[in-house]
Amino acid sequence: MQLYNTLTRKLEQFEPTDPEDVKLYTCGPTVYDYQHIGNYSAYVRWDTLVRVLQASGYDVHWVMNITDVGHLVSDADEGEDKLEKGAKREGKSAWDIAKFYMDDFMLGLTALNIQTPTHIVRATDHIAEQIELVKTLEQKGYTYTIDDGVYFDTSKSKDYGKLARLDLAGLQAGARVELNPQKRGATDFALWKLTPTGQKRDMEWDSPWGKGFPGWHLECSAMSMKYLGETLDIHTGGIDHIPVHHINEIAQSEAATGKQFSRFWLHCNHLLVENTKIAKSAGNGILLHHLAEQGFTPLDVRMLLLQSHYRTQANFTHGALQAARQRRLALQAFADLRFQTIDGGELDAAAFEQTKAVMLEELKEDLHTPEALAALSDLVTAGETNLVSANAHAAFVEFLDFVDATLGLQLLASSDITSEQKQLIREREEARRNKDFAKADQIRLALDANHLAVRDTPLGTIWSRTA
C-alpha cells in the first residue's frame, strides 16, 4: 500500500512493523461542543484508511483519544481551558460537558458508519500515565519548571519541528503571542500546568509538581504508547496539527523513549463550507442534525467526502451534497439488483471481480477514493443497462460486501421487497401481456404508493425504491 508520509513529503510503500498488525493512532476531538461536519470529515477519512488496511489483509489496532481536559483557549491564557469555558457557558461542570459531548460524538461516529476504534481513550482516565511521562522527561533533563507549570525545553530536542519543516528563527521573529517571560524558548510547551494559587478548577489532579492538569500535547503521547507501544506505524490527524501538536508529540515522545515515535504521519486537509473555512465566528459549522432536517443522511455526507481525496481541501456546498445524495441513491438501487438477478443478465462474476480489483488497487494507492468510486460507477452503469446474471448472484453479494467494507456505504443494509409487492409486480406483468394497460397502470400507481418504481426491460420488470 502506498501512503503519503508527511515526514518525507512523499508517497511511500507502507508495511507495518508487525506484518499481522497495524498500530494506528488518530488524534480525536476535544469534547467541549458539538462536532461539525468538518470535524467528522477527518474521522471519515481515517475510517476509510482503517477499512482499506483491513481489506488489504491487516488487523488494525486503532486508538483514538478523547480530549476531555487541558486544551487551553490560547497560549497566553492564564489557565482556562475549553472544558472549563464550556462548563461556564452552560452552567455545568467540566465533567458533565465532557460526558455530554463525548456521547454525542460517539453517536455521530455510528451515524457516519465510522468503525469504533479498538480503543477510544479519555485523557482524564490516563492522568497517571501522563504524570509518569513527565517524570521520565524530567529525569532525562528535558524539562524545567516555572511559576505556572512544567515545560518541555525544545532546544534540547533533536530535530525539533522536523515534521513541520518550520523556520524556527522566522517563527520566533514573527510570533504574535505574548509569552510567559519565564519561558526559555518560544516553542517550549507546557507538560503540566499548575492551578494558580487560590483557585479551584473542576478538573485538577495532584502531581509531584503540585495540583494542576496535563498540558495539551501530553495525552496523545502517553496514551498511544500505553496501547500501541513506543513506535506507531501510523499517526493521523488534521493538517492543522502538523506545526504545533504533532511536532510536540514527536519531541516529547522521542525524548522519553529514544525511539522513533511514528513511522508514518498522515494528515487530511480541511473541509471548506461554501469555499470558506469552518469557524465558529462564521457560523458555518454545520452539524449532522442540521442536515437531517433538510432530508440528508450522514451517509450522504460520507459519499460527498469519498468523492474527494483526503489531502485536498474539499468544498462542502448544498448542491454538492444533493449530488452526492443522488449518486448514493443510484448506488443503492444498483445494490438492490441483488434481489433481482435474472437469466439473461449480462453482468457476470468476472465483471465484479475486475471492478473489485481496480477499486482495491486505487484505494491502496494513498486512498484514491474518487477513482474507486469512478470504477464503481462504471459498473453501476453496466449493471443498469445489462442487468445482473442469475449466475452471478453470489459474486454480486460478495462484491457489495467488499464495497461496504471499504467505502462504508451500507449498501447491504437494504432488504428485499415483500411477497405482496412481488405479487403486484407479477400481476402487472400479466396485465401487460394481456394488453390490459388500464390495470397495469393502476398497479403501477399502487406500487408507487409503496415507494416502488418499475421499469420494463426485455428480460422482465425491475423495481427500484423511490424512498
Add this chain to the structure above:
RNA sequence: GGCACCUUGGCGGAGUGGUUACGCAGAGGUCUGCAAAACCUUUUACACCGGUUCAAUUCCGGUAGGUGCCUCCA
C-alpha cells in the same frame, strides 16, 4: 511579516506529457402501450503570459486571483 498549497466544463471533483475520469444538473435522442425509469449523445474543461518539448491541462519560470498554517482547531 514567514511558510505552504490551490486555480479543471453549470456545480462537485479525479487524473495525465499525446487516448472519454467519474458523479450531479441541463439539452437532444433511443427504447416503451403510455408515463417514468434506464440507456445513448451532447455543450470542443483544464486562470493568464512566457519557456522546455515533435507534443503541455500535465514539466519550468513569471503574473493575477484564492485558500490554509504560523494562534485552540479535523
